[in-house]
Each structure stands twice: as structure tokens, then as C-alpha cells.
Amino acid sequence: MNTTDPMQILLLDNEGQVRAGFRAALKEAVPSARIHEAAGYGQAIAILANARIDFAFLDFNLTGEHEETGLDVLRHTRLHSPDTRVVMLSGYVDKRLVDCCIDAGALGYIPKAMEGDEVLPQALQAVFQGLIYLPKALRDNQVEGRLLAKAPEEFGVNGRLRETLYYVCQGYESKIIADQMGLEEGTVRKDYVSKLLRLFKVKNRTQLVLEVARLGIAVPKPKPRPTPGIDG
Numbered sequence: 001m002n003t004t005d006p007m008q009i010l011l012l013d014n015e016g017q018v019r020a021g022f023r024a025a026l027k028e029a030v031p032s033a034r035i036h037e038a039a040g041y042g043q044a045i046a047i048l049a050n051a052r053i054d055f056a057f058l059d060f061n062l063t064g065e066h067e068e069t070g071l072d073v074l075r076h077t078r079l080h081s082p083d084t085r086v087v088m089l090s091g092y093v094d095k096r097l098v099d100c101c102i103d104a105g106a107l108g109y110i111p112k113a114m115e116g117d118e119v120l121p122q123a124l125q126a127v128f129q130g131l132i133y134l135p136k137a138l139r140d141n142q143v144e145g146r147l148l149a150k151a152p153e154e155f156g157v158n159g160r161l162r163e164t165l166y167y168v169c170q171g172y173e174s175k176i177i178a179d180q181m182g183l184e185e186g187t188v189r190k191d192y193v194s195k196l197l198r199l200f201k202v203k204n205r206t207q208l209v210l211e212v213a214r215l216g217i218a219v220p221k222p223k224p225r226p227t228p229g230i231d232g
Helices: 016-029 041-050 070-080 095-103 118-130 158-167 174-181 184-201 205-215
Strands: 007-014 034-038 055-059 083-088 109-111
Touching: 007 016, 007 083, 016 034, 016 118, 034 041, 041 055, 041 174, 055 070, 070 083, 070 095, 070 184, 095 109, 095 205, 109 118, 158 174, 158 184, 158 205, 174 184, 184 205
Parallel strands: 007 034, 007 055, 055 083, 083 109
Antiparallel strands: none
């Protein structure tokens, strides 16, 4: 993305009043952003097909004549717009639902009703810093300063290991990660993913992403790899 281009955001919610409130918060957080609004699955898919969306905020529960949910939009995004960072919105907090969204490639989960000192501007600040935002109820209470992004290097994650971590957080399978990095699938799975699981002392990818969120690690997007045969 050209650094001079305005950030493009997709906001999906079937309730116009909710969209209006969330849109106002987004514009306050990123005044220059261009916000695309969708009230349902079909509108969201059309926007994703015609615009380069940097961030998508998707309501999990969509009511209407179709049965698709925000999770279906998330899965579509991971397949067709892999560079889009997706954050799920929901009216309630359920750990199994949060885990399901993270497993599908969401990079955050924001409750529509914030509690106590947890406010929407802080949640958006975390997301735009590159953090994976989780509801307050699911955080480790001993972790301080969650809104201060920490670099992966602080945890011994650099180079291709850091690149792998980014793609895992995006919900990519090992084969797709291998294609992105120009490696063999076995190398990604056995060397890099396995090392990340050991490093963060977790058993699977979903737990890994949740641990990255708990620790407040912001994983930067890897720089594009040069096309073979083309001189820089």
C-alpha cells in the first residue's frame, strides 16, 4: 500500500444505528480513513471484491433472509483478501466463539458493549497499533500496559520466524505460508510453526494467536518479496 493512500475500512453490521456509532469512533481514530459500510453478507462481499480493504470490522450476528454470519465473511476474506486485517464484533462474549473467530483468522474481537474502563477508542487504538484485541474478560489480569505494542524481537522472534508468525496470525495454512515465503510446506510446518509453538509454550495455532494477543505483540506485515528475474 502506498503510504499516501488513505486507509480503507469495511464496517459490516445489519443495524444502521450501530454502524453510525461505530463509524464515528473509526473516524475519530483515523480521520483520513475511507469507510465502506455494509448491512449484510452480499454487500460486504461486493465491497471486498471492488476495494482494497486494510481493516474489516465484521458483526458476527447478521439477521436477514440469508443464513450467513460475519464468520462467513471472515472466511471469505481469508481466501480472497488475505492482506485484510479482520476484527470481529459481537453483542456478547463467549470464549468458544472468540476461539472460533481467532482460529478462522480474525485478528481481534471487540464486544459491542464495553464494560468498566474498557472503551471503544482504546480497543481501536490497539487494533490500529497492530495488536490482536481480546475482550477484557478473556485477558490475563497480570498483563499490564496492553495498549503498548511489543515487538516480536523482544520474544526472540525475528527473520523468517517473525514472517511465519504474521501469516499464522492471519489464519494461513502451512501450504499457503510456504507459497508466500518461497519454502517447502514441510519446512514451514516442522521448522517454523513447530518452533513458534515451543517458544510460546502452546499446543496449537489458535493458542499461539491468543498468546500473541495476551502478550501484546504487534507482528508487522512482511515486506513483499522481489519477483524472480526482475532486478530491483
